[in-house]
Amino acid sequence: xxxxxxxxxxxxxxxxxxxxxxxxxxxxVRQCSYEAHYWDDARQCVSHDHTKCxxxxxxxxxxxxGCLTIKKNPADFRDNALxxxxxxxxxxxxxxxxxxxxxxxxxxxxxxxxxxxxxLDASQVTNPSIDPLREPMELTTYLGSKPDKVSFExxxxxxxxxxKIGPQLKLNYPLMFSAMSFGxxxxxxxxxxxxxATELGIAYNTGEGGLHPDLYKYGNNTIVQVASGxxxxxxxxxxxxxxxxIKIGQGAKPGIGGHLPGEKIDxxxxxxxxxxxxxxxxxxxxxxDIYSIEDLLQLIYAIKESTEYKVPVSVKIAAxxxxxxxxxxxxxxxxxxVVIDGFRGxxxxxxxxxxxxxxxxxxxxxxxxxxxLRDEGIRNHASLVVAGGIRCSADAIKAxxxxxxxxxxxxxxLVSVGCTLCGRCYTGKCPWGIATNEARLKxxxxxxxxxxxxxxxxRAWGHEIQEMLGGMGLNSIESLRGNRDxxxxxxxxxxxxxxxxxxxxxx
Amino acid sequence: xxxxxxxxxxxxxxxxxxxxxxxxxxxxATEIELDNVRGQRYIGNSIEGPVHFTIHGVPGQxxxxxxxxxxxxxxxxxxxxxxxxxxxxxxxxxxMAGDVLGYAMRGGRILVRQDVGYRVGIHMKSYMEKxxxxxxxxxxxxxxxxxxxxxAIILLGMDSTMDEKAPITGRSLGTGMHAGIIYIRGxxxxxxxxxxxxxxxxxxxxxxxxxxxxxDWAEAFGKDAEEVMKGEFKKITPFSHRPYxxxxxxxx
Numbered sequence: 001x002x003x004x005x006x007x008x009x010x011x012x013x014x015x016x017x018x019x020x021x022x023x024x025x026x027x028x029v030r031q032c033s034y035e036a037h038y039w040d041d042a043r044q045c046v047s048h049d050h051t052k053c054x055x056x057x058x059x060x061x062x063x064x065x066g067c068l069t070i071k072k073n074p075a076d077f078r079d080n081a082l083x084x085x086x087x088x089x090x091x092x093x094x095x096x097x098x099x100x101x102x103x104x105x106x107x108x109x110x111x112x113x114x115x116x117x118x119x120l121d122a123s124q125v126t127n128p129s130i131d132p133l134r135e136p137m138e139l140t141t142y143l144g145s146k147p148d149k150v151s152f153e154x155x156x157x158x159x160x161x162x163x164k165i166g167p168q169l170k171l172n173y174p175l176m177f178s179a180m181s182f183g184x185x186x187x188x189x190x191x192x193x194x195x196x197a198t199e200l201g202i203a204y205n206t207g208e209g210g211l212h213p214d215l216y217k218y219g220n221n222t223i224v225q226v227a228s229g230x231x232x233x234x235x236x237x238x239x240x241x242x243x244x245x246i247k248i249g250q251g252a253k254p255g256i257g258g259h260l261p262g263e264k265i266d267x268x269x270x271x272x273x274x275x276x277x278x279x280x281x282x283x284x285x286x287x288x289d290i291y292s293i294e295d296l297l298q299l300i301y302a303i304k305e306s307t308e309y310k311v312p313v314s315v316k317i318a319a320x321x322x323x324x325x326x327x328x329x330x331x332x333x334x335x336x337x338v339v340i341d342g343f344r345g346x347x348x349x350x351x352x353x354x355x356x357x358x359x360x361x362x363x364x365x366x367x368x369x370x371x372x373l374r375d376e377g378i379r380n381h382a383s384l385v386v387a388g389g390i391r392c393s394a395d396a397i398k399a400x401x402x403x404x405x406x407x408x409x410x411x412x413x414l415v416s417v418g419c420t421l422c423g424r425c426y427t428g429k430c431p432w433g434i435a436t437n438e439a440r441l442k443x444x445x446x447x448x449x450x451x452x453x454x455x456x457x458x459r460a461w462g463h464e465i466q467e468m469l470g471g472m473g474l475n476s477i478e479s480l481r482g483n484r485d486x487x488x489x490x491x492x493x494x495x496x497x498x499x500x501x502x503x504x505x506x507x
Numbered sequence: 508x509x510x511x512x513x514x515x516x517x518x519x520x521x522x523x524x525x526x527x528x529x530x531x532x533x534x535x536a537t538e539i540e541l542d543n544v545r546g547q548r549y550i551g552n553s554i555e556g557p558v559h560f561t562i563h564g565v566p567g568q569x570x571x572x573x574x575x576x577x578x579x580x581x582x583x584x585x586x587x588x589x590x591x592x593x594x595x596x597x598x599x600x601x602x603m604a605g606d607v608l609g610y611a612m613r614g615g616r617i618l619v620r621q622d623v624g625y626r627v628g629i630h631m632k633s634y635m636e637k638x639x640x641x642x643x644x645x646x647x648x649x650x651x652x653x654x655x656x657x658x659a660i661i662l663l664g665m666d667s668t669m670d671e672k673a674p675i676t677g678r679s680l681g682t683g684m685h686a687g688i689i690y691i692r693g694x695x696x697x698x699x700x701x702x703x704x705x706x707x708x709x710x711x712x713x714x715x716x717x718x719x720x721x722x723d724w725a726e727a728f729g730k731d732a733e734e735v736m737k738g739e740f741k742k743i744t745p746f747s748h749r750p751y752x753x754x755x756x757x758x759x
Contacts, residue, residue, distance in 0.1 A: 099756030230592045230611035235553040235573050262749050274634040279748040288629045289607045302569045306553040352758050
């Protein structure tokens with residue numbers, strides 16, 4: 001008979017407490033929502049249990065004497081290139097429980113990150129670079145369908161546009177906060193995203209969890225999402241935002257639905273989602289009214305009818321093998337914006353096997369989709385937005401050079417407010433107050449402070465993008481869109497270069 | 508004082524027709540009669556009550572989608588997606604209806620005189636005082652009440668155009684259901700039932716609930732409620748509100 005399940009024998013982290021410096025203040029006990037630290041009554045001191053540590057570093061950050069260090073467990077298994085500790089621990093857990101492996105956050109798997117193999121260009125001698133600190137530099141982006149041609153008429157006040165242009169979503173930066181539902185993250189962060197998006201003149205996405213009544217006033221900077229569970233979707237919700245997004249798929253879990261566990265559904269979440277407290281909120285894998293491109297067209301136009309054609313309608317899919325053909329269908333079905341979410345995109349919960357093995361890198365999907373839409377002459381009919389693992393402004397600007405109109409940032413936004421990627425979002429116990437609805441935990445995030453940090457991040461990236469654009473001699477983000485001549489590949493093979501549509505460095 | 512408005516849908520594209528309807532509602536029309544409807548989509552989309560529609564002909568896909576509080580009477584058959592994500596109100600179909608009827612509806616009631624198609628009542632949900640109800644007088648296709656998260660479906664199996672031997676419901680009945688009730692008048696073979704569900708006899712309380720809706724159904728379509736209530740009803744409910752609660756083990 002085993003004393004405890006095998007899965008608890010080998011912890012991922014060890015808690016290193018310098019006992020000389022520990023003053024037994026119990027800050028760590030109060031901060032750790034996983035109860036890794038506790039007051040040991042027998043010994044009359046603070047103690048800890050390594051096996052409960054998730055490596056979030058909250059205790060380390062809050063220890064007033066700096067006596068705590070969270071380290072990777074140095075206890076090694078015998079070297080084995082095939083059977084790494086990750087796989088062994090997965091098997092132990094499944095032997096104990098028979099459960100499907102579940103993970104939070106985007107895939108940590110060691111698979112190609114094409115951003116790291118792409119280099120940007122800069123001007124030297126033949127065309128002057130531009131200094132964005134002293135000269136105008138345009139980052140404004142309009143998302144929505146663009147006409148095939150524009151016509152003007154001469155008036156006494158000069159030329160006037162006569163072409164009717166469809167609804168557009170105006171962004172001051174080519175960046176948006178991605179769909180993270182109220183429920184998966186708490187209201188403080190939704191408020192923070194709404195406030196930051198409003199201040200910056202960009203947009204945030206509600207995700208499939210409805211819109212809290214307090215946030216309707218930020219509607220001009222809100223994209224409301226409609227997913228298969230249709231949680232919180234009604235007339236007022238659809239008309240509250242400046243765009244509506246139909247979520248078909250998510251990069252972290254292509255082909256499967258969502259599932260907000262009953263634990264995370266409290267009174268407020270229930271009100272906004274319009275579903276009962278404590279019951280699981282299940283979003284089926286497909287929309288059951290969409291089994292074809294024709295059905296998708298039906299939903300797109302149902303939403304357009306509901307919003308009286310005043311806002312653009314977006315369709316989000318996961319980056320999968322046939323993304324280009326699917327994207328073509330989406331554009332032809334009448335979508336004004338197509339979103340491609342790559343396999344490194346974040347999530348509150350996804351089956352580990354799916355997160356790490358299904359879908360393709362966004363870089364390749366983006367290049368292939370942009371090519372396909374250009375080849376078919378319909379690229380202007382919809383804007384292209386990408387998501388999934390954008391870590392810095394250089395990743396973002398490279399995405400634009402590959403053909404994206406704008407970029408969704410999710411994980412980066414959460415990291416800016418303190419997320420340490422410990423990946424336990426699905427427990428609802430996030431010690432940093434992000435992926436939790438527990439009252440004592442969520443108050444760790446102050447909406448004003450979080451909004452400031454989010455705005456700081458986007459402004460900083462905006463400055464960096466301007467610097468890089470100026471360096472290339474461009475004064476508008478529009479001049480870089482799909483301008484793959486500004487990219488060169490490093491160490492990529494012929495097929496990769498061909499798909500990305502870039503030359504190798506040196507050519 | 509009801510303000511009436513009659514629109515001839517003959518040869519009118521759905522966008523223009525729906526614009527005319529919205530215009531009429533803006534101008535205060537409370538009774539809208541649509542003649543010669545031939546498959547125009549999205550009629551009644553997002554309309555807020557109190558407005559009553561009478562539709563002559565066959566309305567197209569997504570009739571009364573996102574509707575809130577209005578009422579619709581169709582004199583004829585309806586296509587797919589009736590009452591899709593509907594919030595409140597009532598729809599009466601004096602005929603048959605297609606697939607995905609009442610998808611994700613969270614309030615209001617849909618009465619259908621005859622058969623309904625596949626995937627009917629998928630992901631219906633109840634919330635606070637809102638309890639969506641579907642009553643269909645005929646038979647239903649596969650996946651009735653899949654993912655159901657609240658509300659009630661009452662299937663009578665009486666006024667059907669289908670073969671007499673055809674079962675009242677199809678396969679995968681209530682698969683993934685985690686709240687709500689499906690009432691069926693007649694027999695349900697075990698093999699049609701999705702996993703995690705229980706099939707039981709109805710209680711007196713159930714019978715009173717069924718009666719309250721069947722009486723309205725009978726009145727709407729000129730039927731005899733007592734005749735309907737003479738039949739034996741069974742009810743299907745889920746074992747758990749957390750069907751997938753114990754399926755996972757956390758990693759990292």
